[in-house]
Amino acid sequence: MRVAIMGAGAVAFASAAFLIERGHEAVLWSPSGKSTAALATGQPLLSQGKISGEFRPVVAASCEAALAGADVVLIALPANGHKLVMDAMVPLLTPGQAVVISSHASLGGFYLAQRLKERGVELPIIALSTTVLRARRIGETEVKIATIRSKVDLATLPKRLGEAGLELCNALFGERFRQVDSLLAVALSNVNPQSHMALALCNFTRMEQAEAWGQSEHMTASVGRLLEAIDAERLALASAFGVTVRTMREHYSLTYGVPDAPLSETARMLAETQPVTLGPATIDTRYTLEDVPFGLLPLSELGRMAGVPMPLHAAGLAIFSALYGRELTAENDILPLMMAAGLSREQLSA
The missing domain is CATH 3.40.50.720 (NAD(P)-binding Rossmann-like Domain)
Structure with a gap:
């Protein structure tokens, strides 16, 4: 083709x-x-x-x-x-x-x-x-x-x-x-915004200082706990819409062929068995500039539509906007048009 x-x-x-x-x-x-x-x-x-x-x-x-x-x-x-x-x-x-x-x-x-x-x-x-x-x-x-x-x-x-x-x-x-x-x-089902939020937020100075840092090596126990807490919001939102999605643990397990385990343990296994995958060495990265306005914001808006609290998603929007000194939510050029057109729960399930 x-x-x-x-x-x-x-x-x-x-x-x-x-x-x-x-x-x-x-x-x-x-x-x-x-x-x-x-x-x-x-x-x-x-x-x-x-x-x-x-x-x-x-x-x-x-x-x-x-x-x-x-x-x-x-x-x-x-x-x-x-x-x-x-x-x-x-x-x-x-x-x-x-x-x-x-x-x-x-x-x-x-x-x-x-x-x-x-x-x-x-x-x-x-x-x-x-x-x-x-x-x-x-x-x-x-x-x-x-x-x-x-x-x-x-x-x-x-x-x-x-x-x-x-x-x-x-x-x-x-x-x-x-x-x-x-x-x-x-x-x-897309877990990249949540994953990138936790990694980028907890390693932001490494990115800004252009350090070489491995993503699996720096998904520590604390980062893993943050990631699973963010994922819990995504799972609650999916449940509110009647949608079944994989957990982030399942996503990592299926993607990399490792046992389903706490994310910090998964990261440890990947660090031991996989080539090093470096994180961004700049803050000019899609991990934040794409995934914050186009990943976190839509889920936050869907949470508002469904009446599901999304405090960590909302916090990510506010914190990254403060770190960059600009309103990252304003950089989404698709979602406002859809919301203005009256996007409904019925359309979303079509």
Whole structure:
């Protein structure tokens, strides 16, 4: 299949390598053009880690060129770029295409569906709970893939296309997906915002001082307790909406193939058995600038809608805004539009 990849960061590069290795055609589009400039000159994409080799994705000069002839569109860039690419895609998408959001953030799938409805176009919108790949850009044309996840939740909007959405993702990425009931279930299954909040908050000065620090090594017993307390809020919110989601302990167990255990114990096992995965060496990182406004804020708003207290999520929003000296909640450009349009519990469960 021909897959148009919206974005040119670590996950986009890793996805291109993974898809090409599986026999698909990958097309990269960078909205700014900067991240694909070197590849556009003919240099190969170099991948190391879980996937090793040279790959030659097509580089598109425009969104229109990227989508032309594409069977699937993969949104694979930070959440603060989702609205930009969704708005660019909406006039160009056709009913024969499918959109995969990797990963679903800030209820963006509902936003895309609403924009397409205004055009009278319906197509499968497949939302992933997290990225299939964990990766890091290490150069203009290089990526290091640290993890290929064995289990990822997905949901398709509209629901009646769910089996087709599951089959499509299996064909693209292999049989590693679990179909869940709704896009809301996927949104509540993403544990990255909570995980990154605990790690970034408790290691913020290390990030600011550009220290090299291993994430597993610094998920101490105290950080683990904070993480499990934040996760308890997410689980209570899911229960209030009638949604079943995995615990964060289960997520780590399934992702890394380790026993289900307290998170600090899981971190210890990973530190002993896995290569070191470094945390951010800057405060200009998606761990906070993406996951606070696009991860913590939506759950805080859903908590308000459902009458579920989310004090640690709210505290994270306030503390990180104070640390950065700016209101991070104001940087979410999708959620306010959805709330202003009267997003309801019924729509969220559709």
